Each structure stands twice: as structure tokens, then as C-alpha cells.
Amino acid sequence: VTRPRRDPRAERSALLVANAPRPRLDRKAPASSQPVPAARTRRDLRAERDARRREAPSGRFRYEWARSTPAAATSPTPDRLNRLSRNEPERVFLAAPEFWVLVVRDTPSGPPSSADRGLIGAARRLAGARGGVAVLGTGGGAADLFGDAGADRLLPCDPAEFATPARAMAAVKRAADALHPRHVLFGDDPVAGGDLARRWAVRQRLPVATAVVELKEAAIARRAEGGTAEHAMAPAAILALRPEAGVAFAGPPHEATLLELDPGEPGPAASSVPVPLPLDPDAVPLGEAEFVVAAGNGVADFAAFHELARALGAVKAGSRVVCDAGHLPRDRQVGASGTVLRARCYLALGIAGAPQHLQGIPEVEHVVAVNTDLHAAMVKRAGLAVVADARAVMPALIQAARSRRRTRPC
Amino acid sequence: VLTVVVLLSLGRHPASGRARRSSLDARALALALTLPDASVVGVHAGEPDEPALRDYLGQGLGALRALKVPAGHDPVPPLAAELLALRPDLVFAGATAEAGEGSGLVPYLLADALGAELVPSAVNLTVRHGTCEVVQALAGGRRRLVPEVPLPLVATVPAAAPAPAGTVAFARARRGVIHAVACENEPDRRPGPTARRPARRRPAAGGGTRAARAAGGSALDRLRAATETAGEGGGRLLVGPAPEAAAEAILDHLAAIGVADLGSSTAAADGAPEKQEG
Numbered sequence: 031v032t033r034p035r036r037d038p039r040a041e042r043s044a045l046l047v048a049n050a051p052r053p054r055l056d057r058k059a060p061a062s063s064q065p066v067p068a069a070r071t072r073r074d075l076r077a078e079r080d081a082r083r084r085e086a087p088s089g090r091f092r093y094e095w096a097r098s099t100p101a102a103a104t105s106p107t108p109d110r111l112n113r114l115s116r117n118e119p120e121r122v123f124l125a126a127p128e129f130w131v132l133v134v135r136d137t138p139s140g141p142p143s144s145a146d147r148g149l150i151g152a153a154r155r156l157a158g159a160r161g162g163v164a165v166l167g168t169g170g171g172a173a174d175l176f177g178d179a180g181a182d183r184l185l186p187c188d189p190a191e192f193a194t195p196a197r198a199m200a201a202v203k204r205a206a207d208a209l210h211p212r213h214v215l216f217g218d219d220p221v222a223g224g225d226l227a228r229r230w231a232v233r234q235r236l237p238v239a240t241a242v243v244e245l246k247e248a249a250i251a252r253r254a255e256g257g258t259a260e261h262a263m264a265p266a267a268i269l270a271l272r273p274e275a276g277v278a279f280a281g282p283p284h285e286a287t288l289l290e291l292d293p294g295e296p297g298p299a300a301s302s303v304p305v306p307l308p309l310d311p312d313a314v315p316l317g318e319a320e321f322v323v324a325a326g327n328g329v330a331d332f333a334a335f336h337e338l339a340r341a342l343g344a345v346k347a348g349s350r351v352v353c354d355a356g357h358l359p360r361d362r363q364v365g366a367s368g369t370v371l372r373a374r375c376y377l378a379l380g381i382a383g384a385p386q387h388l389q390g391i392p393e394v395e396h397v398v399a400v401n402t403d404l405h406a407a408m409v410k411r412a413g414l415a416v417v418a419d420a421r422a423v424m425p426a427l428i429q430a431a432r433s434r435r436r437t438r439p440c
Numbered sequence: 441v442l443t444v445v446v447l448l449s450l451g452r453h454p455a456s457g458r459a460r461r462s463s464l465d466a467r468a469l470a471l472a473l474t475l476p477d478a479s480v481v482g483v484h485a486g487e488p489d490e491p492a493l494r495d496y497l498g499q500g501l502g503a504l505r506a507l508k509v510p511a512g513h514d515p516v517p518p519l520a521a522e523l524l525a526l527r528p529d530l531v532f533a534g535a536t537a538e539a540g541e542g543s544g545l546v547p548y549l550l551a552d553a554l555g556a557e558l559v560p561s562a563v564n565l566t567v568r569h570g571t572c573e574v575v576q577a578l579a580g581g582r583r584r585l586v587p588e589v590p591l592p593l594v595a596t597v598p599a600a601a602p603a604p605a606g607t608v609a610f611a612r613a614r615r616g617v618i619h620a621v622a623c624e625n626e627p628d629r630r631p632g633p634t635a636r637r638p639a640r641r642r643p644a645a646g647g648g649t650r651a652a653r654a655a656g657g658s659a660l661d662r663l664r665a666a667t668e669t670a671g672e673g674g675g676r677l678l679v680g681p682a683p684e685a686a687a688e689a690i691l692d693h694l695a696a697i698g699v700a701d702l703g704s705s706t707a708a709a710d711g712a713p714e715k716q717e718g
């Protein structure tokens with residue numbers, strides 16, 4: 031561009047003679063011969079683009095569009111230099127955030143689960159651009175996964191410390207003493223995060239919001255009144271988030287660095303450590319079951335069906351026909367007039383899939399169907415459909431399950 | 441003889457909004473009444489004249505102490521004072537209240553005031569030689585045992601606990617006594633919610649289940665979500681395989697989606713996560 035650009039705003043502000051009670055412009059004043067200097071700096075998009083131009087090892091040019099951090103906030107950690115030399119996208123590194131949001135995972139070991147990602151993403155949203163997100167519990171060398179999820183610091187913590195709530199409280203206290211977080215986020219499982227959140231709130235005399243179903247930077251909504259209403263409020267210091275409040279973080283990845291804490295006083299000795307009890311599939315309410323094997327009209331041998339459920343460790347269920355015939359009790363019936371399942375997997379043996387039956391499995395993610403009819407609705411609904419006679423498949427399935435259990439490395 | 445206190449709140453029917461006994465507190469009371477050699481006292485903070493309170497008496501409770509706490513006042517200090525006077529060995533409460541905030545914080549505050557242990561999600565409990573064994577309910581119908589919990593103990597009772605057997609006995613409900621107890625009250629100064637709206641179904645994080653994904657769609661979308669495998673790349677179909685091949689395919693599929701991981705048929709030490717056999 032060769033001719034000088036006009037800046038109408040600057041020209042207008044040069045003519046301004048009075049601002050109160052209203053802006054007055056004197057348009058009759060002699061226009062200055064000099065061009066009015068631009069009041070705001072113009073972006074030079076070409077220069078910006080050229081600054082981002084990188085030469086890839088292959089000799090081709092490419093443009094690095096990942097958002098870079100202000101120079102003051104970066105520190106060339108060895109990790110970061112390695113990453114830059116490997117030409118990986120630059121990660122956002124917060125050296126000294128204004129405040130912290132602490133995330134307490136339900137189990138402080140292993141890579142982040144989808145629930146953890148939701149929790150960390152929610153913390154990231156709460157922290158905004160100026161706050162930092164710290165996660166209690168390392169990921170066993172998976173720091174980048176936490177960084178992708180939006181975490182800035184990882185606080186190492188022994189998973190054995192979360193065996194009892196009293197010991198977990200000691201770990202949370204150590205983290206809180208080091209960071210003085212503005213918010214502490216927990217899950218809402220009544221025997222894990224929800225329990226710890228309430229204990230921590232009572233111990234610190236801080237306000238707590240449990241059963242949070244929606245989280246924004248300045249407002250939260252929580253389930254109340256027996257689950258029939260939602261209450262909106264400002265974010266409390268301690269939050270117990272239900273899974274639906276989790277928001278996966280989609281922004282540029284952060285650099286999650288390890289923050290060593292001084293060990294402090296050790297937690298109380300492990301007493302009353304919970305022991306998992308063997309799952310009794312017959313005692314599990316159908317609505318709570320995770321893996322259900324169901325029999326329909328295509329099943330004749332119910333002794334084999336019970337044996338199959340035992341071999342697979344699955345909860346038994348049946349269609350209406352089966353329960354009407356008395357092969358299974360009424361509380362094992364799936365469908366519109368029975369139970370609506372929330373299982374992860376449903377193995378349907380000899381069930382064609384009447385609409386009333388399918389209404390009982392809308393939430394089930396994985397359906398496996400064994401049916402003689404290729405055109406049955408259950409075959410259409412299934413992720414794996416076997417068009418075969420369930421009476422023949424059941425004994426083979428029992429035998430295969432038993433032999434797998436025997437050969438399983440223990 | 442064990443002294444057992446059950447905290448009984450006034451519930452609210454989710455559809456009609458009428459006052460009723462809280463379903464979780466009724467479970468807590470049923471659990472307390474199954475304990476052998478125990479004297480069970482019900483304690484309520486609120487309005488003593490509420491007719492729905494008599495439903496608890498009809499469940500088999502002899503007497504109920506109702507602390508007069510007007511609406512808008514904090515129920516925790518009077519309850520704490522009452523518990524300190526009763527010195528119970530065991531305190532039961534529903535996990536959350538059915539009316540009002542329902543944060544589930546009251547048992548924790550009372551356990552703190554009593555200096556008692558707290559065990560959440562208790563579905564069964566055995567007292568032996570001055571300590572307690574508590575069975576806790578976890579997600580997915582799993583259970584775990586918390587051994588040797590010292591008394592006094594505050595236990596919260598979840599929806600997974602067995603529902604009270606039988607109906608409310610009318611004559612018992614009439615015969616039972618509600619003692620109205622005067623107490624010192626202080627207004628609840630905590631800030632309330634800024635807005636209230638009816639609860640709505642929210643999709644779970646990460647897209648949620650197929651039903652949740654189709655919840656906002658048309659009737660046809662919802663029917664398809666209920667009846668067809670859409671968006672999962674279609675189902676795999678095996679037509680007329682040998683029973684053994686079908687069994688292997690099903691078990692491989694179950695292992696791939698992470699349920700019923702029985703190990704592979706090739707018996708390779710693949711370092712799969714160990715799973716408790718049930």
C-alpha cells in the first residue's frame with residue numbers, strides 16, 4: 031500500500047473540541063496539512079505470518095499457528111527445549127499463576143480417565159487465563175496427557191494414601207498447604223470424591239457445593255431438592271462435580287510440570303482399610319448392573335443359562351415371556367414393564383427385540399445378540415450379532431469361558 | 441444395649457411435591473431397626489406437627505423426638521446438642537435430604553461435632569466387640585467391607601440400601617409418640633441459591649450414551665437410537681457360524697469392550713489388568 035491510509039477515528043478525535051455534556055466536533059477548523067497519525071497500531075498480518083514461518087526438516091515451510099505464551103511466563107525447562115527441537119507444538123507454561131485450582135482425582139494413579147479429563151477441564155474453565163490448575167496424583171510418566179487435559183502442575187501422591195479417607199485428607203492438606211488453592215474440585219462419588227469433598231469442607235469450615243451439574247467461570251448449577259431442581263450460585267471454594275459437569279478441555283495444550291511437595295507429617299496409620307467383596311450377581315439390582323446376560327423365548331435350557339451367567343460373571347435378566355413363564359423372577363424383567371438398564375453391555379440370547387423390550391436398553395452402549403432371525407430388531411441394534419440358535423451357542427460359550435478362565439495368567 | 445439415633449427428615453414426593461417420609465431416611469430407619477439388641481430413637485429437626493412424620497412411626501419406630509426448628513433456621517446446632525445429650529453409639533441418616541439444598545453435609549457436620557467416625561453409603565452393618573463392620577455400596581452393584589470402625593459411628597445410607605419391607609402400619613403410626621422438643625435456634629446465614637429452575641436431563645460428559653445423544657432429536661431420531669446401531673460403524677454380523685466360532689467371537693468382543701475379561705484363548709501373558717473373579 032503506497033498512499034497514506036486515512037484513519038477516520040483519529041480525524042474525528044482531532045476535531046473534538048468538547049466532550050461534555052456531549053461530544054462536539056468543530057468541522058470548520060482548518061484541516062492540518064500533516065496526515066493525522068494513526069491512533070491505534072495497525073496489525074501487519076504479513077509480518078505476523080512471516081514471524082510464524084518455520085522450516086521443517088523436510089525443507090518445506092510451514093506456519094506455526096499454536097498460540098505462543100508471553101515471554102515472561104515461559105521458562106526454558108529441559109523438557110520444553112527438547113520439545114522445541116522435536117518441532118512439537120509449543121505448550122502453554124504458567125510460571126506463576128495468580129491463583130490455583132486444585133483437582134483431587136478419585137484414584138491418584140495411572141493416566142487420566144475420561145472423568146479426570148472432565149474434572150481437569152472444569153478446573154481449567156474455573157481458572158481462566160490467569161489461574162493455574164494443579165492435579166493431585168501423578169500419571170506415571172503421562173504428564174503430557176495431563177497437560178493436554180489442561181493441567182499445569184502435578185503433585186505427586188502415593189496411591190496407597192487414598193486407601194482410607196483419613197489418609198486422603200492428609201494428602202489433600204499437604205497439597206492445599208503448598209498452593210492455597212482458591213477452589214478445590216472433587217468428583218461426586220459418595221464413597222470417593224463426594225466423601226472427601228464434604229470431609230474437607232467440614233475440616234476447613236469452607237462452603238461446599240455438591241452434586242454440581244454445570245460449571246461456568248462465574249456460576250455453577252447444582253442438583254437439589256431430591257434431584258428435582260437445579261440451584262444456581264457462585265462457585266464455592268469446594269466443589270464436588272458430577273460427571274455431566276465435566277468439560278473436556280479443547281484449548282492449546284498446557285505444560286504439566288511436577289511439583290514436589292515437602293512430605294510434611296505423615297497421614298494416620300492405615301486402619302479400617304476397605305476390602306472389596308465378591309460380586310454376587312443375583313443380589314445386584316438390575317438397574318445397577320454393568321454386564322447383563324438376558325434370555326428370551328429362544329432359550330429353553332435354563333440350567334445352562336444360569337451356568338453361563340455364572341461363567342461370565344454376569345447379572346441375569348429375561349424378557350417378559352421368560353418372566354411370565356416363571357423361569358426368572360419378575361424383578362429380572364427387562365423392558366417397558368420391567369427394568370430400564372444402565373448396563374455397559376447386554377448379551378441377548380434368543381431375544382428378537384420387541385419395541386417394549388428395546389425400551390429397557392436405550393442407555394446400553396454395547397449389545398451382543400444371538401438370534402436365529404437375521405431380520406430381528408435386536409440383531410439390528412447389536413454391535414455384534416450372531417445369527418445362530420442360542421441353544422447351540424450357550425454350551426459352547428460356557429465351555430469357551432471356562433477354558434479362558436483356566437488358561438488366564440494369574 | 442446399643443443406643444442408635446436415626447436422623448429423619450421430611451421428604452418431598454418428586455412428582456406431586458407432597459410431604460412424605462424421605463425414601464433414604466426410611467431406608468436408614470429400616471437398617472437401624474434390623475440391628476439386634478438396640479434401642480432406636482428417631483430425631484427430626486423441623487415442624488413436630490407434620491402428619492407425614494407418622495409414617496416413620498408406622499415403620500416400627502416407637503418414639504420420635506422432633507426439635508422445633510422453624511423454616512430458614514440452621515438445623516445443625518440443635519441436632520448436635522441433642523446428639524451430645526443422647527450420646528448414641530450409632531447415628532444413621534439418609535445420604536441426602538429430599539427437600540431443600542440436599543447437600544448431604546449434615547451427617548458430616550454432626551460427626552465432626554460428636555468426634556465420631558463417618559462411613560458413607562452403608563448398606564449393612566454388624567457390631568462386634570465395640571467395633572463395627574460396615575458394608576458399603578459402590579457403583580455398579582459392587583460392595584466392599586470396611587472392617588473395625590470404632591464407635592461412635594455416623595453412617596449415611598444410600599439408595600442402594602434395601603427399601604423398607606412392607607407398608608406403613610396405620611395403627612402403629614397412630615400409636616407412636618412424637619415428642620416436641622424446644623431448642624435454641626439461630627437463623628441460617630449462608631447465602632442461598634441465586635436462581636432455581638426445574639432439573640433437566642443433561643448429556644453426560646463426552647457425548648454420553650446413545651439415548652442421551654438422541655434426547656434432543658425428533659421422534660424418529662429417538663426411535664432409531666433405541667432400535668438401531670447407528671454411528672458405531674454398524675454392527676458386526678456373523679451368519680450361521682459354528683457354535684464354537686460364535687462363542688470365541690462373542691468372548692473376544694466382550695474382552696475388547698472391557699467387560700468379562702476372561703483372558704485370551706491363546707493363553708498369552710499379555711499383562712492385562714488383573715480383575716477379581718466374582
